[in-house]
């Protein structure tokens with residue numbers, strides 16, 4: 001299968017970093033198509049532990065070309081910091097490219113992200129304040145600055161001055177804050193441009209050529225389906241499409257090029273920030289999962305909300321993405337549980353529903369209907385084949401296959417590359 005998209009199937013943090021690092025071994029190109037530096041992937045491999053926000057997790061494999069597509073919004077300071085950090089630890093960043101069409105996060109996006117979130121008071125969305133939302137707003141509002149603009153200084157200055165004029169009216173008029181300065185930002189971003197120039201190119205062409213030559217391409221998603229701007233728990237979502245289909249617009253490839261779509265699910269659910277999460281456990285069990293699994297955000301360090309696997313949003317996620325298989329991570333975490341619950345339906349205002357309601361307020365009223373499965377209570381981190389897993393763990397996976405309507409392809413039983421059970425080869 002030459003072209004496979006790997007996307008988050010829940011609320012992000014499903015462990016995509018490990019999976020992409022693992023699968024990258026088998027591919028020629030890893031191309032990221034959405035999100036920004038609000039996404040944080042943790043990768044543990046023989047070179048150490050790394051936290052990546054922008055550079056695709058394929059960077060650790062010398063023969064792999066890594067691409068940041070036009071659908072990603074880039075904070076150049078974060079990107080350069082990440083490149084320098086990788087180089088300092090001996091990771092070569094030489095087959096790495098950034099789309100000239102990718103929009104940039106500007107200092108006023110960071111400022112406005114904070115000001116807007118504070119003005120929402122109790123209704124705060126829980127953004128990471130990395131400027132992602134405001135940068136996507138400018139993209140759609142047609143006053144964004146793109147990576148390629150840094151290489152054309154006159155165009156850049158003209159676009160920047162128009163954007164700043166508009167932003168300062170909002171910053172000073174609405175929020176009564178200090179205006180941002182054109183010359184300062186211009187000079188700073190011209191310096192970024194000089195450093196990033198060797199990486200900036202038409203990545204859509206690179207992807208097309210790779211596909212033409214039948215190379216193996218992994219399409220890397222960010223965040224998760226329930227955070228998608230259209231199909232997530234709006235408005236508690238991110239500002240971009242996180243779903244597999246986003247790879248088309250976010251990289252410039254046609255939908256007929258996909259050979260497989262794999263959704264990454266954690267064996268339970270977590271969510272960072274506000275918004276409904278029907279299976280959230282506010283009791284000791286939730287706390288136990290959080291502590292045992294060290295569920296804290298890679299980007300913000302915020303404790304994650306934990307709960308049982310939600311088969312209702314899982315099935316929905318499989319439907320809207322069109323998963324051909326799913327990847328299950330952190331199954332080892334559930335080894336501490338005497339029994340495991342899976343949500344198979346919701347009770348909403350007295351009715352049983354099997355598809356999540358469209359509105360966040362209705363989803364917040366949903367009561368999970370659980371099925372209880374036996375736990376296995378033994379260490380599974382050494383399992384390498386499906387049959388190495390205890391019967392109860394296999395039954396759990398099989399039940400999830402039924403609920404999700406697609407087969408498991410990979411099961412992760414620990415953070416290291418080798419702690420993996422490949423059920424079906426993806427590439």
Ligand code: GDP
Pocket residue numbers: 008012013014015016017018039040041042043044297298329330331332333412413414415
């Ligand atoms: P991502 O954004 O989807 O990559 O997820 P995060 O990086 O925020 O969280 C995943 C965390 O889980 C990382 O610390 C990984 O090293 C770790 N991890 C991934 N898969 C497994 C697994 O199967 N078991 C355990 N115990 N940890 C895992």
